[in-house]
Amino acid sequence: xNTTQHAEAEQLAEAFDLxxxxxxxxxxxxxxxxxxxPIDPTLKTEAHRVHGCQATVYMVPRIxxxxxxxxxxxxxxxxxxxxxxxxxxxxxTKIYSGQRASDILAFDIEGLLGRLGLEEHLSPTRRNGLHExxxxxxxxxQRADPSQA
Amino acid sequence: xxxxxPQQSIALNHKRIRAEFPALHQQVHGKPLVYLxxxxxxxxxEAVIDTIDRYYREDNANIxxxxxxxxERATEAYEGARTRVAQFLNARTDREIIFTRGTTExxxxxxxxxxxxxxxxxxxxxxxxxxxxxxxxxxxxxxxxTGATLKVIPIDDHGQLDMDKLDExxxxxxxxxxxxxxxxxxxxxxxxxxxxxxxxxxxxKVLVDAAQSVPHLGVDVQQLDCDFLAFSGHKIYxxxxxxxxxxxxxxxxxxxxxxxxxxxxxxxxxxxxxxxDPPYRFEAGTPNIAGGIALxxxxxxxxxxxxxxxxxxxxxxxxxxxxxxxxxxxxLKLIGTAERKAxxxxxxxxxxxxxxxxxxxxxxxxxxxxxxxxxxxxxxxYGIPATIRASLAVYNxxxxxxxxxxxxxKVREFV
Numbered sequence: 001x002n003t004t005q006h007a008e009a010e011q012l013a014e015a016f017d018l019x020x021x022x023x024x025x026x027x028x029x030x031x032x033x034x035x036x037x038p039i040d041p042t043l044k045t046e047a048h049r050v051h052g053c054q055a056t057v058y059m060v061p062r063i064x065x066x067x068x069x070x071x072x073x074x075x076x077x078x079x080x081x082x083x084x085x086x087x088x089x090x091x092x093t094k095i096y097s098g099q100r101a102s103d104i105l106a107f108d109i110e111g112l113l114g115r116l117g118l119e120e121h122l123s124p125t126r127r128n129g130l131h132e133x134x135x136x137x138x139x140x141x142q143r144a145d146p147s148q149a
Numbered sequence: 150x151x152x153x154x155p156q157q158s159i160a161l162n163h164k165r166i167r168a169e170f171p172a173l174h175q176q177v178h179g180k181p182l183v184y185l186x187x188x189x190x191x192x193x194x195e196a197v198i199d200t201i202d203r204y205y206r207e208d209n210a211n212i213x214x215x216x217x218x219x220x221e222r223a224t225e226a227y228e229g230a231r232t233r234v235a236q237f238l239n240a241r242t243d244r245e246i247i248f249t250r251g252t253t254e255x256x257x258x259x260x261x262x263x264x265x266x267x268x269x270x271x272x273x274x275x276x277x278x279x280x281x282x283x284x285x286x287x288x289x290x291x292x293x294x295t296g297a298t299l300k301v302i303p304i305d306d307h308g309q310l311d312m313d314k315l316d317e318x319x320x321x322x323x324x325x326x327x328x329x330x331x332x333x334x335x336x337x338x339x340x341x342x343x344x345x346x347x348x349x350x351x352x353x354k355v356l357v358d359a360a361q362s363v364p365h366l367g368v369d370v371q372q373l374d375c376d377f378l379a380f381s382g383h384k385i386y387x388x389x390x391x392x393x394x395x396x397x398x399x400x401x402x403x404x405x406x407x408x409x410x411x412x413x414x415x416x417x418x419x420x421x422x423x424x425x426d427p428p429y430r431f432e433a434g435t436p437n438i439a440g441g442i443a444l445x446x447x448x449x450x451x452x453x454x455x456x457x458x459x460x461x462x463x464x465x466x467x468x469x470x471x472x473x474x475x476x477x478x479x480x481l482k483l484i485g486t487a488e489r490k491a492x493x494x495x496x497x498x499x500x501x502x503x504x505x506x507x508x509x510x511x512x513x514x515x516x517x518x519x520x521x522x523x524x525x526x527x528x529x530x531y532g533i534p535a536t537i538r539a540s541l542a543v544y545n546x547x548x549x550x551x552x553x554x555x556x557x558x559k560v561r562e563f564v
Contacts, residue, residue, distance in 0.1 A: 022178065022512050023512070026508075026509065026512070026563065027563065030505075030563060030564060053504075054503070054504045054519065054520050054535060055502060055504050056534060081502055081534075082502035082503075082504040082505050083501070083502065083505045083563075083564045084504070084505050084508055085504065123508075123511075126504075126508070
């Protein structure tokens with residue numbers, strides 16, 4: 001975990017701590033999703049579709065080629081047709097997008113989801129969808145920086 | 150509970166009916182449970198739970214072989230359950246009842262046993278656009294294996310079968326017609342007796358998927374005149390992992406085994422095996438004995454304790470009420486508005502994705518189903534990825550519907 005990821009994770013955890021009931025927590029997640037940058041409709045192709053969730057999810061990764069000697073940086077846009085899933089995508093974006101492949105692979109996502117109480121609040125189906133997105137991000141990172149595999 | 154007569158108002162006895170189902174009396178996320186996912190599976194009454202408990206505590210033994218008292222008790226109860234299923238479906242003999250794991254296994258049995266033995270290139274299998282995957286995929290596989298072709302009867306915007314197209318598609322090439330009696334995704338009730346008559350006229354065999362209809366309507370295989378009929382125990386207040394296939398005896402006698410192993414044989418030698426008679430020919434291995442016995446208890450509950458006529462009457466009243474109430478929800482669109490339908494309210498919201506709605510309803514203790522309901526072709530027909538489905542059972546009340554409507558307004562606030 002690098003310092004940005006650490007700060008984002010802290011901020012999320014603190015925000016989640018503020019909410020005592022599920023309603024506020026869900027509202028917060030939905031609001032996070034509303035801030036997501038939309039994906040260009042032409043990029044919503046089968047290759048960018050993430051399966052494993054009841055919602056329709058697209059994720060478009062972009063690898064920033066590093067200067068000599070630097071690690072590649074992974075950016076991605078993602079979008080779902082369901083509001084809560086969009087919020088979960090926003091959380092993943094905060095943690096992962098714009099990060100070095102090595103930091104993406106080193107990040108303890110399970111720990112964060114546990115800390116946010118998301119593991120316990122999400123149904124197994126939803127968790128499955130979330131894990132599919134994380135898998136897709138990690139696979140992109142591994143492709144970008146095979147030395148991390 | 151004593152049997153109720155149809156003259157009594159079912160609504161008056163709701164307290165008693167609900168008291169029979171322990172799972173209904175719990176809180177979910179701190180709210181009283183409102184269970185509206187009955188098309189997926191129903192809750193179980195005390196009587197069914199007690200039967201399973203008693204079997205394992207007192208009678209547990211393998212059936213058909215043992216000479217000892219427990220084996221005899223278990224065999225008697227299991228075969229008694231077969232007789233009860235036969236009687237419930239009005240089969241001619243209990244030899245026409247094969248215990249399976251459920252509807253899906255029953256249809257697979259017909260596809261793999263009857264289908265592989267009787268289908269050939271040039272033959273056609275006809276199903277409808279409103280089938281769930283369990284009555285599509287087994288036929289796709291059987292057609293691939295035999296060279297037969299799968300044909301589909303279309304449905305209209307209300308979710309009703311296109312009967313003119315049915316007449317067009319039914320030809321002498323049609324060897325089997327597989328049809329759902331009541332759609333799990335739309336609630337549509339199909340005119341199965343009429344369809345069977347038409348299919349018989351061209352010499353086709355008919356399989357009825359009664360998974361959804363058996364708990365809500367009376368099913369009489371002789372009156373329907375079908376060749377096969379499949380249903381699951383868990384949708385009729387019985388346990389999971391048990392169901393039954395009704396098959397016309399003359400057909401079962403000609404059909405080869407589907408799975409092999411104990412109970413499906415008369416004698417085994419390395420140079421040849423003599424298969425047992427139906428239904429045992431199709432029941433390889435130790436079956437779900439407790440499940441079979443408890444299925445009979447569930448049937449008693451439906452058929453005698455409450456009464457199918459009472460169930461149908463109450464559910465009809467509830468469906469009418471629910472349709473009215475949901476129609477008041479702005480932005481809600483019912484999917485499946487057939488003239489004859491039962492127990493299922495499938496809908497979309499213009500303000501929320503089904504997944505968000507399902508999640509927010511769950512937080513309010515309301516259990517509905519969201520998704521494609523294992524009937525993706527139905528969703529494709531309406532150009533939607535999923536619906537929210539509230540499905541009713543005898544223990545549901547108007548208060549459950551009111552809670553759903555309040556819950557949906559909460560969903561609107563959220564998204």
